[in-house]
Amino acid sequence: MNALTILPVPAFSTLCNAAFTLRREVFVWEQKVPEEEEHDGDDLTATHFVAIAQGEVVGTLRLIKRPEHTKIGRVAVRGSFRGQGIARSMIEAAMLQARAAGEQRFYLTAQSDKLGFYEKLGFVAFGPEFMDGGMPHRAMRDYDKDSAVLID
Structure with a gap:
C-alpha cells in the first residue's frame, strides 16, 4: 500500500467536502443508495475521518457519539483503492482516537x-x-x- 494518512477533519472543511464527494461516488452512484438518504443531520455533529493517499481523499468514515456507544458509519473507500487495508486502518485509527477520549463501546450497521x-x-x-x-x-x-x- 502507498503511504496513507488518516486524520479527523472538521465538517464541511475542504477535506470533509472531498469525503462527502467520495461518499456520493460510493453510496449513491455505485451502490444506488437514494441521495436523500446519504446525508443526514448527523453529518453536522459527527467526527469525520479521511484517508489520504497519492494526494487525494480515498477513504472516509464518521463517528457519532451516542449515550450508549459511539457509532461508526459511512465507511467508504474509492473503488481503485479497495483491498489495500484502508477501511481497516481508518476504523482502527478512529477507534483509537475515540478510546483516547474515553469511549469504549462501538456500534455500527454493516451491509x-x-x-x-x-x-x-x-x-x-x-x-x-x-x-x-x-x-x-x-x-x-x-x-x-x-x-x-x-x-x-
Whole structure:
C-alpha cells in the first residue's frame, strides 16, 4: 500500500467536502443508495475521518457519539483503492482516537455481505436483518458480545 494518512477533519472543511464527494461516488452512484438518504443531520455533529493517499481523499468514515456507544458509519473507500487495508486502518485509527477520549463501546450497521470484515475487527452481529439504503444490513457491536443474538 502507498503511504496513507488518516486524520479527523472538521465538517464541511475542504477535506470533509472531498469525503462527502467520495461518499456520493460510493453510496449513491455505485451502490444506488437514494441521495436523500446519504446525508443526514448527523453529518453536522459527527467526527469525520479521511484517508489520504497519492494526494487525494480515498477513504472516509464518521463517528457519532451516542449515550450508549459511539457509532461508526459511512465507511467508504474509492473503488481503485479497495483491498489495500484502508477501511481497516481508518476504523482502527478512529477507534483509537475515540478510546483516547474515553469511549469504549462501538456500534455500527454493516451491509450483510460485509459482516466477516467487521468480525475480524472484533464486532459481532445481533438482532434482525433490516434494509437500509436498499441493501440488507445487520447491527454490530464490539461490547456485550455474549448477549448478541441474531434474529431471522
